[in-house]
Amino acid sequence: MTQPPVRLTLATDRRERLAQIRTCFPQASGPDLDDRWQGGRVTALQRLATIDADAYHQTRNHLDGAATRLSPYLRHGCLSLQETVNSVRQSAGKRGVKLIAELSYRDYFRQVWYRFGEAIKQPMESPKVALGTQPLPDFIAQGFTGLVCMDEIVRQLRQEGYVHNHARMWFAAYVLHWLKVDWRQAADWFEQNLLDGDLASNHLSWQWIGASFSHKPYFFNKENIVKFGGGHWCQQCPVRCPFDASYETLHQQLFGAPPPQTGDEAAASHSAYLPVEITAQHLPLRDDSAVVWLHDEMLSPEHALLKSKAPRVFVFDPALYGQWPLKRLQFMADCLSEIPETDIWLGSTAQVLASYSQRHTISQNTPNARLKAAADDARLTWLQEPSLYDTHFSDHELMRFSRYWKKVEPLVFANDDERFSNDPAA
Structure with a gap:
């Protein structure tokens, strides 16, 4: 039987707050949130202010390079993508x-x-190589592969909830191409352990590795790990390296014949997940008529929907977050501690919103079907989230980042005469 929702008052002391979330979610896996990852807009702005775009450009592929480490803050809406891009443009x-x-x-x-929509959980197009169907083995989730590089990646994932993008690519390629694991099961597990877990970014990236959302599979060799990760992993590794070969040899071992030369793939059929055309100025935000439902993508005190004094509500819903690691729940609690006068609940989102039945519920639109299903409220109005670039994309353009970027790159510095050449990964 479902327990009725319980009102929470988050502790102002951070240690007490982390312990409070641990008590609310006793089944949550993993350690407490690492001190390096305090959630909230204050920390996000501090990190944004220290970004060095030149160092990023030169070293971003190296594990010790100048990565921004902003992804958890962007994922949870502590920073908007637009303000982040504007900050980089200005600095x-x-x-x-x-x-x-x-x-x-x-x-x-x-x-x-x-x-x-939900089609991104399945192959977006026919894979260019045969993909595996094996279940995710226990030794992967436990970090006992015997390969120091892969075990360290799993350790970082489970301990911190954050892994450098290049290491994510190595790990995904190892799991998909060497172990022949079903990419969907692997991607689900990986996302559940991330602080910045996002269905689209995660699952479409795994499909890029597997060549069901790209022209060819991504794989790597030992030389690549040494070049961008340093040699310390390899120096400690006690086993014969399965990656120690040329790319030609590894391709033959993993995939057999060379990949076919293909043209543009047909776009998958899509669902109606387009944003609702509503702006904040048109919403009923009177104090006596509306309640703002904050969800996990909009945890900023500067969000447009919080400009009025309408009540704001957040729900730690076990149906949504029961599979999340403890550290990510605590990260959200940090974020919420910076949003004043918010009613915070533990329980069913639908039940909590129903208790505000005299008010119209408003929230930021999302493509996340699970979030929308949790609300279960016919009286809920969705605010269109801001778009980074004010343009329309065809299905064909959305099937490759290179096509998307070709369209939007001139808009980045639209007032400048000089245009940039760029060669993003396709």
């Missing part, structure tokens, strides 16, 4: 184009999710 000018291109991947994946 670095045209030298920031590579960082802006990488930030634009988040908008791109979001656009694909809106357009194709």
Whole structure:
């Protein structure tokens, strides 16, 4: 039997707050939130202010390079993508184009999710190589592969909830191409352990690795790990390295014949997940008529829907977050501690919103079907989330980032005469 919702008052002391969330979710896996990852807009702005676009451009592929580490804050709405891009544009000018291109991947994946909906959980197009169907083995989740590089990636994932993008690619390629694991099961498990877990960014990236959302599969060799990760993993590894070969040899071992030369793939059929055309100015935000439902994508005190004094509600809903690791729930609690006068509940989202039945519920639109299903409220109005680039994309353009970027790159510095050349991964 479902327990009735319980009102929570988050502790102002952070240690007490983390312990409070641990008590609310006793079944949540993993350690407490690492001190390096305090949630909230204050920390996000501090990190944004320290970004070095030049260093990022030169070192972003190296594990010890100048990665921004902003992804958990962007994922949970502590920062908007638009303000982040504007900050890079203002601080670095045209030298920031590579960082802006990488930030634009988040908008791109979001656009694909809106357009194709739940279809992104399945192959977006026919894979260019045979993909495996094996279940995710226990030794992967436990970090006992015997390979120091892969075990360290799993350790970082489980301990911190954050893994460098290049290491994510290595790990996904190892799981898909060497172990022949079903990409959907692997992607689900990986996302559940991330602080920045996002269905579109995660699952479409795994499909890019597997070549069901790209022209060819991604794989790597030992030389690549040493070059971008340093040699310390390899120096410690006690087993014969399965990656120690040329790309030609590994391709033959993993896939057999060379990949076929293919043209453009047909776009998958899509669902109606397009944003609702509503702006904040048109919403009923009178104190006596509306309640704002904050969900996990909009945890900022500066969100447009919080400009009025209408009540705001957040629900730690076990149906939505019961599979999330403890550290991510605590990250959200940090974020909420910076949003004043918010009614915070533990329980069913639908039941909590029903208790505000005299008010019209308003929230930021989302392509996340699970979030929408949790609300279960016919009286809920969705505010269109801001778009990074004010343009329309065809299905064909959304099937490759290179096509998306070709369309939006001129808009990044629309007032400048000089245009940039860029070669993002297709």
